[in-house]
Amino acid sequence: MIRVRKKYKISKIIRLTISYFILLVMAFFSIFPLYYVFMTSFSNSPSLISLSISTLLPKHIYFTAYKELLSANLYGGTFPLWIRNSLILAGSTAIISVLLALITGYALSRLNIPAKKILATFIYIVTFFPYTATAVPLYLLFAKLHLLNYIGLILAYTPGTSIFAAFIAKLSIDAIPSSYEEIAMVDGLSRFGAFLRIIMRLALPVVALTAILGFSGAYLDFALAYSFLLPNVKAWTATIGLYYMAGLLNPASAPAYNIFAAGAVIMGIPLMALFIVSQRMMTRAYSSLAGVKQ
Amino acid sequence: MSYVKLEDIWKEYESKGKKVQVLRGLNLDIEKGEFVVILGPSGEGKTTILKIIAGLLRQDKGHVYLRGKIVDDLPPKDRNVAMVPQNYALYPFMSVYDNIAFPLKIAHVPKDEIKKKVEEVARMLRIDDLLDRKPSQLSGGQMQRVAIARALVKGADIILMDEPLSNLDAQVRVLAREELKQLQRSLKPTIIYVTHDQIEALSLASKVAILHEGVIQAYGDPMEIYREPNNAWVAKFLGNPPMNVLKGEIKDSSIIIGSTKIELPTKFRSIVKEGQKVLVGIRPEDLYLNDNGPLEGSVEMVEDLGPYSIIHVKIEDETIRVIEKSITRRERGEKVKLSIDTSKIVLFDQESEKNLMLLQSKVESNE
Amino acid sequence: MSYVKLEDIWKEYESKGKKVQVLRGLNLDIEKGEFVVILGPSGEGKTTILKIIAGLLRQDKGHVYLRGKIVDDLPPKDRNVAMVPQNYALYPFMSVYDNIAFPLKIAHVPKDEIKKKVEEVARMLRIDDLLDRKPSQLSGGQMQRVAIARALVKGADIILMDEPLSNLDAQVRVLAREELKQLQRSLKPTIIYVTHDQIEALSLASKVAILHEGVIQAYGDPMEIYREPNNAWVAKFLGNPPMNVLKGEIKDSSIIIGSTKIELPTKFRSIVKEGQKVLVGIRPEDLYLNDNGPLEGSVEMVEDLGPYSIIHVKIEDETIRVIEKSITRRERGEKVKLSIDTSKIVLFDQESEKNLMLLQSKVESNE
Amino acid sequence: MRKDKIYPFFYILPILVVTLFLFIFPLIYSLYISFTNLSLLHFFKYEFVGLKNYLIIFKYGYFLELLKNTLIWTVGSLVTMMLLGFLLALILNQSDLKGKSIFYAILILPWAFPGFISLLIWQGLWVDPYGMMNKLILPLLHLPKINSLTSTTDAWIELIVTNDWLSFPYFMTVFYSALQSIPRELYEIADLDGANALTKFLRITLPSLKKTIAFVFITSFVFTWNNFYPIFILTGGGPGISTETFIVYAYEEAFSYSNFSLAAAWSVISTIFVIVLAIIVIKYTHILDSFT
Amino acid sequence: ISSQHHVTPTTTTPPTMTSTSSTTTTTTTTSPAILNTSNPQVLMKLVGLTSPPSTPVTITVWDSYSTSENQAFNETLAAFEQAFPWIHVEVTYGVGVGTSQFETAAEAGKAPIVYRDTSDSGGALFAAGLVLNLSEYLPQSITSLYLPTAIDDWTLNGSVYGLPDNINYIVMFYNKQFVPYPPNTTNQLIQIAENVNKTYHIWGIAYGASQEYGYRFAAWFAGFGGNIFTTTNGQVYPALNSTAMVDALNFWYNLTYNLHINYLAPSTGAGGAEGQLFIANKTAIIFDGPWDLNAYLQALGPNLGAAPLPIVSQTGLRAAPFIGSTGFLIASPQASGATPMQIKAALIFVLYFTSYQADLRLWDVAHDIPANVQAYNEAITELNEGKLQPSYLNSIMKGILEQAQYGQKFPNIPQMAYYWNSFHEYASEFFAGKISANAAAQGMEQAFVQSLVQNGLLSGLPIFPVLPPTQFLLIITAVLSPLIVVLPRRWKW
Numbered sequence A: 001m002i003r004v005r006k007k008y009k010i011s012k013i014i015r016l017t018i019s020y021f022i023l024l025v026m027a028f029f030s031i032f033p034l035y036y037v038f039m040t041s042f043s044n045s046p047s048l049i050s051l052s053i054s055t056l057l058p059k060h061i062y063f064t065a066y067k068e069l070l071s072a073n074l075y076g077g078t079f080p081l082w083i084r085n086s087l088i089l090a091g092s093t094a095i096i097s098v099l100l101a102l103i104t105g106y107a108l109s110r111l112n113i114p115a116k117k118i119l120a121t122f123i124y125i126v127t128f129f130p131y132t133a134t135a136v137p138l139y140l141l142f143a144k145l146h147l148l149n150y151i152g153l154i155l156a157y158t159p160g161t162s163i164f165a166a167f168i169a170k171l172s173i174d175a176i177p178s179s180y181e182e183i184a185m186v187d188g189l190s191r192f193g194a195f196l197r198i199i200m201r202l203a204l205p206v207v208a209l210t211a212i213l214g215f216s217g218a219y220l221d222f223a224l225a226y227s228f229l230l231p232n233v234k235a236w237t238a239t240i241g242l243y244y245m246a247g248l249l250n251p252a253s254a255p256a257y258n259i260f261a262a263g264a265v266i267m268g269i270p271l272m273a274l275f276i277v278s279q280r281m282m283t284r285a286y287s288s289l290a291g292v293k294q
Numbered sequence B, C: 001m002s003y004v005k006l007e008d009i010w011k012e013y014e015s016k017g018k019k020v021q022v023l024r025g026l027n028l029d030i031e032k033g034e035f036v037v038i039l040g041p042s043g044e045g046k047t048t049i050l051k052i053i054a055g056l057l058r059q060d061k062g063h064v065y066l067r068g069k070i071v072d073d074l075p076p077k078d079r080n081v082a083m084v085p086q087n088y089a090l091y092p093f094m095s096v097y098d099n100i101a102f103p104l105k106i107a108h109v110p111k112d113e114i115k116k117k118v119e120e121v122a123r124m125l126r127i128d129d130l131l132d133r134k135p136s137q138l139s140g141g142q143m144q145r146v147a148i149a150r151a152l153v154k155g156a157d158i159i160l161m162d163e164p165l166s167n168l169d170a171q172v173r174v175l176a177r178e179e180l181k182q183l184q185r186s187l188k189p190t191i192i193y194v195t196h197d198q199i200e201a202l203s204l205a206s207k208v209a210i211l212h213e214g215v216i217q218a219y220g221d222p223m224e225i226y227r228e229p230n231n232a233w234v235a236k237f238l239g240n241p242p243m244n245v246l247k248g249e250i251k252d253s254s255i256i257i258g259s260t261k262i263e264l265p266t267k268f269r270s271i272v273k274e275g276q277k278v279l280v281g282i283r284p285e286d287l288y289l290n291d292n293g294p295l296e297g298s299v300e301m302v303e304d305l306g307p308y309s310i311i312h313v314k315i316e317d318e319t320i321r322v323i324e325k326s327i328t329r330r331e332r333g334e335k336v337k338l339s340i341d342t343s344k345i346v347l348f349d350q351e352s353e354k355n356l357m358l359l360q361s362k363v364e365s366n367e
Numbered sequence D: 001m002r003k004d005k006i007y008p009f010f011y012i013l014p015i016l017v018v019t020l021f022l023f024i025f026p027l028i029y030s031l032y033i034s035f036t037n038l039s040l041l042h043f044f045k046y047e048f049v050g051l052k053n054y055l056i057i058f059k060y061g062y063f064l065e066l067l068k069n070t071l072i073w074t075v076g077s078l079v080t081m082m083l084l085g086f087l088l089a090l091i092l093n094q095s096d097l098k099g100k101s102i103f104y105a106i107l108i109l110p111w112a113f114p115g116f117i118s119l120l121i122w123q124g125l126w127v128d129p130y131g132m133m134n135k136l137i138l139p140l141l142h143l144p145k146i147n148s149l150t151s152t153t154d155a156w157i158e159l160i161v162t163n164d165w166l167s168f169p170y171f172m173t174v175f176y177s178a179l180q181s182i183p184r185e186l187y188e189i190a191d192l193d194g195a196n197a198l199t200k201f202l203r204i205t206l207p208s209l210k211k212t213i214a215f216v217f218i219t220s221f222v223f224t225w226n227n228f229y230p231i232f233i234l235t236g237g238g239p240g241i242s243t244e245t246f247i248v249y250a251y252e253e254a255f256s257y258s259n260f261s262l263a264a265a266w267s268v269i270s271t272i273f274v275i276v277l278a279i280i281v282i283k284y285t286h287i288l289d290s291f292t
Numbered sequence E: 001i002s003s004q005h006h007v008t009p010t011t012t013t014p015p016t017m018t019s020t021s022s023t024t025t026t027t028t029t030t031s032p033a034i035l036n037t038s039n040p041q042v043l044m045k046l047v048g049l050t051s052p053p054s055t056p057v058t059i060t061v062w063d064s065y066s067t068s069e070n071q072a073f074n075e076t077l078a079a080f081e082q083a084f085p086w087i088h089v090e091v092t093y094g095v096g097v098g099t100s101q102f103e104t105a106a107e108a109g110k111a112p113i114v115y116r117d118t119s120d121s122g123g124a125l126f127a128a129g130l131v132l133n134l135s136e137y138l139p140q141s142i143t144s145l146y147l148p149t150a151i152d153d154w155t156l157n158g159s160v161y162g163l164p165d166n167i168n169y170i171v172m173f174y175n176k177q178f179v180p181y182p183p184n185t186t187n188q189l190i191q192i193a194e195n196v197n198k199t200y201h202i203w204g205i206a207y208g209a210s211q212e213y214g215y216r217f218a219a220w221f222a223g224f225g226g227n228i229f230t231t232t233n234g235q236v237y238p239a240l241n242s243t244a245m246v247d248a249l250n251f252w253y254n255l256t257y258n259l260h261i262n263y264l265a266p267s268t269g270a271g272g273a274e275g276q277l278f279i280a281n282k283t284a285i286i287f288d289g290p291w292d293l294n295a296y297l298q299a300l301g302p303n304l305g306a307a308p309l310p311i312v313s314q315t316g317l318r319a320a321p322f323i324g325s326t327g328f329l330i331a332s333p334q335a336s337g338a339t340p341m342q343i344k345a346a347l348i349f350v351l352y353f354t355s356y357q358a359d360l361r362l363w364d365v366a367h368d369i370p371a372n373v374q375a376y377n378e379a380i381t382e383l384n385e386g387k388l389q390p391s392y393l394n395s396i397m398k399g400i401l402e403q404a405q406y407g408q409k410f411p412n413i414p415q416m417a418y419y420w421n422s423f424h425e426y427a428s429e430f431f432a433g434k435i436s437a438n439a440a441a442q443g444m445e446q447a448f449v450q451s452l453v454q455n456g457l458l459s460g461l462p463i464f465p466v467l468p469p470t471q472f473l474l475i476i477t478a479v480l481s482p483l484i485v486v487l488p489r490r491w492k493w
């Protein structure tokens, strides 16, 4: 019997050893490129194709890239300004996405809408259309409507996140007893009021997830922002700004990968912090996916 | 004047293409200050009724009157009713204080007034030391009290309760029941209380309404209904263990049940006809183990429940439940004889399953 | 020889850095074929005990014996016990058939044998027509039966059940209880059944073990414990409505409770000392409304429950519950007198709260 | 109509409007364009040409080649990243594993980093022989070097590994969440019945996650099918057109050659493919039932 | 996101397109300075204005200058605004060569009024009707203001559609540390590269194989005697399937895989792998344009050398790069919604910004090769006098300018647009070892032909029946019919 126990212990040690080994390898795999950018951002002579392994363990740390990035002025646009723009844009997108996703999820979950199933399926399938098919028509439509600006961008960013999130929201709201909002209605809130103040709060994990997805979607987008905002340097987002700043789209400038890397670090840190802080919320939100009926 | 009135309420649900007619012309009249318990099996539409009263659902047909006025088109927030839902629905992200204060905050009551009111009601319900806690840190009984406090704090005089005790431990439930009763006695709100637990119904209600097949089957004093149920369904539904209902026939001023003959109590003489097929209802507590009793059978099972025991006695083909106070020591298989308190038996028509006595009095009052 | 034996079991949990000592030297001895109900309030460690028996958890200290052999180091699969967990834990993605067949499939039993066994056990539990369904299409009662079938099919003769009825409707629960009882009677497995519902405990158990503060407070025939509880806690915990426990003092061969004087039954004569402070336990059913009774009080509340009523009588400072069979018509505030079936009262030491009678017999047997 | 029957529409209205404007309109527009000859040569004066673009595609286009590439890209990426995510989720889900949250925080980072920047970094990492991948990592592991310019296989490896890096945290998170919501009792009962780890995995874990896997699979399938940045940046579809997918091809057709109508036709064809595939999966798994 | 930086040249139709090496003037061509396009009065008169309009005019400009070029541009802009206070210029900087951007904007009617692009892309836009025919607005005489090579690039079917501000092409950059003298023939090139390889253990040559492959390779193709097109009976036909192509491909294959002196870089330019190797002293020779000069200058300083591409020893012909040009276009009113007055202002703008002074500023600040004749002459003078600072820059610029003699005309017929991909597809397969050089030459020719057929530039495609739109509704329905599968059997609306 003692042997049984020992055998169990040995198999446990083997299992954990393998686990840690895989985790370490994967952790290395995930972090290596990021570490690489991080180091590049502190280097003086920039190159994404590192020419020597010693770049990975630099002897000197230079802040020139950051200095240059934060102080440079590109025709009136500066990186801090673009970051600010990006944050505003991404923040608004997050808010609108959350509202849209939760309202839709609420409707799918709670309300009696004719042909709900067909509608939901339809909305879901419609998101299958690729960007290449929708980009030009969207641009033309938004140009006609004078929406080639932040409002237009927010409108264009929102549905992608929202439709996906609406399905998760639907599942989460399914799990919230309807008595919560009913009691609020009896206590004097309208249905929408109850939705805003009670359901949104109870579905916080999904709200957080949607907000993160919406935020990062807008924060990181390049293509759409590029085509919408290009003519106005001061309205650029950080991604566009960084591109030009680093000279990537500008053939005649010397490439400045260290600046590029510094920008990536500045842009990446808040986002990574956001992800790490809300990882538990995300996990909880996604776990409602598992709650689907068998 | 009735304080809460439901008039010919119809309600149909549709789910997965199937229509379910839940309420079918339900009528209910509740006086001010009454404690009405709506009792019915699961899924019969009890919650539906409450939601219709609160305005959370709209009836398909019929009208709801509150305080004498028709409210069909008023949204929930304007009906001035309070509600304690099945699971209390305390907002998990708010403290007890905020939970109770929520209805007042919505109504934009000034802060210090909110504080005063919340503290008052909390003191009344003895939860004033819990105000800082989150609902997850409360026991079931405490949660119930908080939910009631939230219902009371608005000052609504109509309170709807949806099985508020169903999630509680047996022990706590007894206490909670007592508390609730005391509360109603002191504040005199009109309470409409929904449950499928008849102990609750019987012990709490000033009036009980028994819901079945979309209508109120019986409505009135609980003990009256207990003693004189409208029909065999109510008879079997009410009471735990349920009433024994046996098939019988009237012959020679007697009731013949199988091979047993019981004297027909005088009060039934004018009501039944010779040869009429009836259902005889006998409460388990009206049966006595008695060596001289007319019924004879063998003990099939004994359940000792402490204060009393339930003895299942097999008589011919049917099993009859008998209650004996305190602990019994009957053995399985033992032959026993039973006597009946015939003054308490109830007769139903075998076909319509209606209570013959009440049928008669109705006929009379109609004449 | 005991079939299941727990010897000085200790178990501690750690959550968020806080250590909780759940079991503290628990002992339990179960004979083959017994139906033992472990009864205790929520969170006292009932589930923990079952998991330790099954091998899903390891005790910190102490030993578990199954069928006379120590099994501390045996993994669950080699213990040959079956379990019906609190929520049944039916695999939602398998049909009823596959759920029941699962333990056999794992054991690589041949296909047709599996089929035979599953069908047999399904027939026995009357779920043979449900075999194609998914668990989500079952009612609570049916789920329970499937869970039991799954436990039975392996042929394990020790079955652990964790509050299997707690998710059922009151009505269904009564039926399920009866079924379970029948089942145990016919198959004679050793069942260890955990619950916090005493009606269940009392009606099912051949022996009940009352768990509190990490040890078994009382273990034995349920009615024996009901009649003669080890200590005041057990007395109050067991029975619904609970036992009335009043402070008293022995004086002149009498028990003085407040201003009332009750004759001391002879059986206690040799046990108590003059002037000893005691707790007097009186079951509500051992009190009678009786105009000549020695106790006097006023009715505080009446709960008519059909077969019997509970009358809350306020005597001096304490409220006493009295059970009266059938419907009562006492009014609130009415003055009543109570007599006591003194032969049934129980005395506890006021300090240790131990049953004086049992204490005495223990002392005697030790001598 | 009664008020309580109308208000649900206000909740569904926003998404309908948004869908209509942002998806339906572009779709119909693209469909329409694909039946015209809109291109730089016929910019303001384009006309209806019927199925000409489609006939061109099937007659002169690299239809089968692109279909094959798209499938390699989508299935290759998806299978590897789902397996990787699943494996990590399983590892993290072990109750006796210490330091879970630290590992999780590290493993989630690729997801939280600006994707387009990551791609450019990877582009640099893969350069043979100067990128770190070929210079340091692969030699360290005694693996042959990867050069997407000289070998199609290498190009696919480069693309899929990079795409895995970008996406495995997402799958890990989803699967980890799902794993955590499987009731522990299911495993305990199986323990009692004598199930070993593999049996538990095959008979409990996998079936419990069936729906999650199906949902994630369809959604990600479509996403990957339509995702062209990695290919566009890393290999540009080369060597030749051996890593070119429908979408990359359509993109180049539209934005490099300004042949909008042909690009629209390619997009439409590609979309029909995903939709048909997705619908089969949806139909087969009934996955949408729980969402609607 | 495009990582593709720099010119992806597209269609233009020149009147003459098969001239292999149209010689460009190196020595001063004294042209009579008839027009001073820096003079406000002259400009107003040119566009038919006698006095400034009463209300100010706003024009939008998309500029594609690099950072250093923009320095010059901004100086010119300041002068322009002083000279024309009634014209308000809204500049969008750094658009890159966003031809597709411009197209999308044009389709929405939101194109900028003035746009800067390469001559070949501009030609395509002109053919599509997106930009103005300047010949309808300006006298023929203005063409004499620009180098003939440059203005030819901006002429399609005799119409001028844009005004050039520079010319550009690739040259050979070398590192003097490793390369003792610029190789004049490919044999020398190989010898030097082998030597470098042996001595310094670095690459002799790095040659980027990205999307721009075709642009650079055209120089070698010409050097091996190839032509991209042939013309028979006025019908333009691809001519890639030739021994010249096979030889050229094999030449580079040999250098790369047999001699191991050429590094096949995955990306081009100073930002790409080849440029970085060059900057890091890891390769001795690269082929790149003056637009990247600054990057190399900064890194290599006096070690940087520039010279024309060598003579191909097998044929005795010079490797001849495309000579392209960049300049300003004016969007057609349909594309930008411009008023006639805005057009006039735009005309003034483009003339002013391609004037002697503006072009000279570009030369001074960014070393762009001027397209303006006067500015060009001035630049040559400066070089001859060694006026550039630092002094080693003079020889570098001389080397760069020398290449202009050996360039080839950049074909700007619309057919050219389909050359790039056809070439790239098969060349990359060839370098990946998937096919032989012969097969590659055949394949690219075939792909080229097919593209032309598909786009209606070559006959051969059967005429398809054009069905009425109603029938297409049926087809659409059929196409979308799989959707029905997901609909529930008993659906209720």
Ligand SMILES: Nc1ncnc2c1ncn2[C@@H]1O[C@H](COP(=O)(O)OP(=O)(O)OP(=O)(O)O)[C@@H](O)[C@H]1O
Pocket (backbone or CB within 6 Å): B013, B014, B015, B020, B022, B040, B041, B042, B043, B044, B045, B046, B047, B048, B049, B196
């Ligand atoms: N939104 C709904 N859609 C479809 N059917 C519904 C809906 N709500 C309730 N029902 C059905 O209507 C019937 C009555 O429901 P209701 O909740 O009122 O019952 P109940 O008496 O409160 O039951 P319980 O005691 O279980 O709470 C049930 O059969 C239920 O399935």
Ligand SMILES: Nc1ncnc2c1ncn2[C@@H]1O[C@H](COP(=O)(O)OP(=O)(O)OP(=O)(O)O)[C@@H](O)[C@H]1O
Pocket (backbone or CB within 6 Å): C013, C014, C015, C020, C022, C040, C041, C042, C043, C044, C045, C046, C047, C048, C049, C196
């Ligand atoms: N894994 C665990 N970690 C920490 N504490 C635990 C754990 N499992 C149980 N506990 C604590 O141990 C105590 C006993 O738990 P257990 O589940 O055995 O109680 P129980 O008697 O079965 O309760 P219930 O009637 O609610 O099922 C509880 O207070 C519980 O909070």
Ligand SMILES: [Mg+2]
Pocket (backbone or CB within 6 Å): B046, B047, B048, B086, B162
């Ligand atoms: Mg209900």
Ligand SMILES: [Mg+2]
Pocket (backbone or CB within 6 Å): C046, C047, C048, C086, C162
């Ligand atoms: Mg438990």
